Amino acid sequence: MDTGERIQELADQVTVLRDAYYRGSPLVADAEYDAIEDELRRLIEASPELAPDPNPLEQVGAPAVLHAPIRHSRPMLSLEKATRPEQVAAFFDRFPGQPVVVMPKLDGLSLALVYEDGRLARAITRGDGTTGDDVTVLVRALTDGIPERITAPGRVEVRGEAVMLRSTFTAYNTKHPDRPLINPRGAAAGTLRAKDPATVAERRLRFFAFDLDTSEPGGVADLEDALRTLGFTGADMRHCADADAALEVIAAIEQQRNDLDYDLDGAVLRLANRDAYAAAGTRSSSPRGALAYKFAAEEKTTVLADVVWDVGKTGKIAPVAWLEPVFVGGTTVTRATLANQEVIRARGIKIGDTVLVRRAGDVIPFVAGVLDVSKRTGAERDIVPPSACPSCAHPLTEQGNSRELFCTNVACPAQTVRRLIHWASRAAADIEAVGPVWIERLAEAGVLEHPSDFYRLTTEKLLEFDRIGEVSATRMIESIDAGRQVGLRRALIGLAIPMASEGTATRLCRAGFGSLEEVADAGEERLVAVEDIGPKVAASLTAHLARLRPELERLREVGVSLDVRDEDLPPVVASDAPLAGKTVVITGAISDPRSGEKVPRPTFQRLCEKAGATAASSVSASTDMLITGADVGASKLTKAEKLGVAVVDQSEIWQQLIAAGVT
Ligand SMILES: NC(=O)c1ccc[n+]([C@@H]2O[C@H](COP(=O)([O-])OP(=O)(O)OC[C@H]3O[C@@H](n4cnc5c(N)ncnc54)[C@H](O)[C@@H]3O)[C@@H](O)[C@H]2O)c1
Numbered sequence: 071m072d073t074g075e076r077i078q079e080l081a082d083q084v085t086v087l088r089d090a091y092y093r094g095s096p097l098v099a100d101a102e103y104d105a106i107e108d109e110l111r112r113l114i115e116a117s118p119e120l121a122p123d124p125n126p127l128e129q130v131g132a133p134a135v136l137h138a139p140i141r142h143s144r145p146m147l148s149l150e151k152a153t154r155p156e157q158v159a160a161f162f163d164r165f166p167g168q169p170v171v172v173m174p175k176l177d178g179l180s181l182a183l184v185y186e187d188g189r190l191a192r193a194i195t196r197g198d199g200t201t202g203d204d205v206t207v208l209v210r211a212l213t214d215g216i217p218e219r220i221t222a223p224g225r226v227e228v229r230g231e232a233v234m235l236r237s238t239f240t241a242y243n244t245k246h247p248d249r250p251l252i253n254p255r256g257a258a259a260g261t262l263r264a265k266d267p268a269t270v271a272e273r274r275l276r277f278f279a280f281d282l283d284t285s286e287p288g289g290v291a292d293l294e295d296a297l298r299t300l301g302f303t304g305a306d307m308r309h310c311a312d313a314d315a316a317l318e319v320i321a322a323i324e325q326q327r328n329d330l331d332y333d334l335d336g337a338v339l340r341l342a343n344r345d346a347y348a349a350a351g352t353r354s355s356s357p358r359g360a361l362a363y364k365f366a367a368e369e370k371t372t373v374l375a376d377v378v379w380d381v382g383k384t385g386k387i388a389p390v391a392w393l394e395p396v397f398v399g400g401t402t403v404t405r406a407t408l409a410n411q412e413v414i415r416a417r418g419i420k421i422g423d424t425v426l427v428r429r430a431g432d433v434i435p436f437v438a439g440v441l442d443v444s445k446r447t448g449a450e451r452d453i454v455p456p457s458a459c460p461s462c463a464h465p466l467t468e469q470g471n472s473r474e475l476f477c478t479n480v481a482c483p484a485q486t487v488r489r490l491i492h493w494a495s496r497a498a499a500d501i502e503a504v505g506p507v508w509i510e511r512l513a514e515a516g517v518l519e520h521p522s523d524f525y526r527l528t529t530e531k532l533l534e535f536d537r538i539g540e541v542s543a544t545r546m547i548e549s550i551d552a553g554r555q556v557g558l559r560r561a562l563i564g565l566a567i568p569m570a571s572e573g574t575a576t577r578l579c580r581a582g583f584g585s586l587e588e589v590a591d592a593g594e595e596r597l598v599a600v601e602d603i604g605p606k607v608a609a610s611l612t613a614h615l616a617r618l619r620p621e622l623e624r625l626r627e628v629g630v631s632l633d634v635r636d637e638d639l640p641p642v643v644a645s646d647a648p649l650a651g652k653t654v655v656i657t658g659a660i661s662d663p664r665s666g667e668k669v670p671r672p673t674f675q676r677l678c679e680k681a682g683a684t685a686a687s688s689v690s691a692s693t694d695m696l697i698t699g700a701d702v703g704a705s706k707l708t709k710a711e712k713l714g715v716a717v718v719d720q721s722e723i724w725q726q727l728i729a730a731g732v733t
């Protein structure tokens with residue numbers, strides 16, 4: 071195939087893929103689409119004379135389909151993409167001396183909001199960039215962060231991204247396992263394609279502004295200040311003086327990516343001064359005054375090779391997808407969760423399908439859905455749930471709306487192994503030197519059955535096994551011995567009682583229970599009296615701890631502590647607590663001024679709690695102070711300012727902590 075033919079082929083692919091994507095049913099993952107677009111762009115750059123006509127790279131988006139089409143006052147363009155530091159440097163070189171902001175590239179749906187004499191007149195989707203859909207009615211009903219009125223004369227156009235927060239996405243899918251949303255971006259787009267505001271009211275979208283155009287000359291020059299003055303939450307913008315500073319912020323955004331409540335696929339650099347941005351002008355499909363730096367993909371497509379049913383520690387039988395290896399979210403993924411049979415049914419997944427795999431941060435990779443049903447060859451197989459436990463052949467029971475399968479045989483060998491592995495895990499007894507493979511072998515040999523059996527192991531016993539030598543046997547025993555101070559909270563976690571989470575364990579400790587036996591004897595009535603413990607959790611605790619009573623006795627016999635420990639309780643507040651009674655929110659990167667070393671936020675939070683503070687995760691009217699570290703996002707500051715919450719630099723708090731001896 072010669073270059074001209076290849077260009078035509080790629081151009082055709084781009085057109086087809088785009089069309090499907092903007093109709094809401096993409097055929098490939100974004101990263102794969104981007105690769106095709108990149109190849110096409112490179113070939114055309116090398117041989118401009120072979121550029122196809124029409125050139126799909128000079129078009130953005132897709133035609134508006136529903137509602138009423140409206141023409142944009144100026145086109146809503148795409149962004150020039152960068153993946154290498156030199157490209158960021160080149161951007162700065164193009165605009166010497168101009169201030170630049172770096173902000174997350176939010177993965178949602180862009181909207182243009184038109185205000186006329188201070189009143190929201192229209193909300194329009196991007197559409198094909200020239201003409202979009204009128205979604206004013208839906209936007210009024212569904213979107214947070216869009217004021218109905220602003221204080222500004224004439225015509226004002228604010229552009230930004232409407233996103234579904236990850237927390238909203240997760241909550242929605244938990245509530246509707248029968249019709250799950252595939253990803254937050256698709257969910258945001260789908261929401262604004264809906265016809266009925268009421269049915270989608272729970273899909274609350276959030277709006278983050280990143281662009282502003284006013285008919286009246288003058289006004290605030292800095293984009294972020296101008297947006298804030300009008301009452302909009304901007305995308306989190308940070309000013310950068312040079313390319314190095316910008317690259318640092320880009321790296322920080324990428325690092326924080328998993329902790330944020332919204333999806334993002336990169337960072338956007340943009341001239342901070344509104345006039346300079348306008349003066350820079352545009353190319354055929356992108357503004358000159360902005361650049362998108364793309365991050366590694368969190369979603370990719372691959373083939374679902376098989377599904378195996380895995381027996382968990384509580385007897386839950388969960389489908390696990392075996393995938394053809396795919397690099398996503400920074401690692402090679404070969405296994406992913408399929409949740410339960412209801413999710414499989416709702417997403418219409420079959421073995422042999424090309425599926426979309428998503429891995430964002432610490433989230434376990436999961437199969438978000440089938441992308442391209444048209445690729446099916448007929449050789450795909452239905453995913454059939456087992457009728458009996460794959461480990462012990464015990465008949466299964468179905469529970470709940472999502473029809474989760476359970477093996478209720480308490481002697482089920484697979485469950486036994488899982489429970490032992492869980493007991494040894496870091497969250498529980500932390501028996502680091504005895505790994506899952508060994509636990510499985512020891513359990514198979516009948517040496518381990520209950521958690522208490524770990525503490526009866528001896529070096530002699532371990533040496534009976536092939537491939538365990540003197541050194542590793544000693545290490546295992548030492549690791550077991552070192553961990554007898556398990557304590558109430560971690561023991562409760564380690565026993566893997568259905569419905570009892572880590573939070574449950576913490577709440578019981580803080581409610582004054584002194585030992586695991588005390589929880590076992592408390593009875594449901596006393597348990598439900600504990601804040602945030604409901605009747606189902608109380609019933610499960612009572613029933614399972616009654617069953618585990620002999621094991622609690624065995625654990626005591628082998629010297630394992632089941633009593634509440636200091637670490638399980640709220641910190642003791644220092645007598646001269648400087649932050650007593652204050653509700654604080656911590657933001658930005660924290661470091662200890664004495665050593666200059668970074669301090670993880672939870673550690674710093676614990677110090678503040680020791681000093682009497684109550685920590686909250688987001689700024690609200692009841693917040694007393696926002697403690698700021700380095701690289702603070704603008705949105706929290708804006709909110710604090712708006713609510714009159716004091717903003718205090720970390721250095722001041724450190725001084726107080728050190729003076730009060732809290733470290
Ligand atoms: N899977 C597929 O088949 C397929 C097909 C076509 C496009 N796509 C994907 O669609 C995405 C959109 O492509 P595009 O070229 O239309 O858009 P783009 O990637 O060029 O980015 C422009 C868009 O970025 C958004 N944005 C988010 N935060 C922003 C900020 N802070 N400042 C400015 N803009 C911001 C805006 O919505 C804007 O419209 C790409 O990620 C691409 O991979 C996928």
Ligand SMILES: [Zn+2]
Nearest residue numbers: 459462477482
């Ligand atoms: Zn079983």
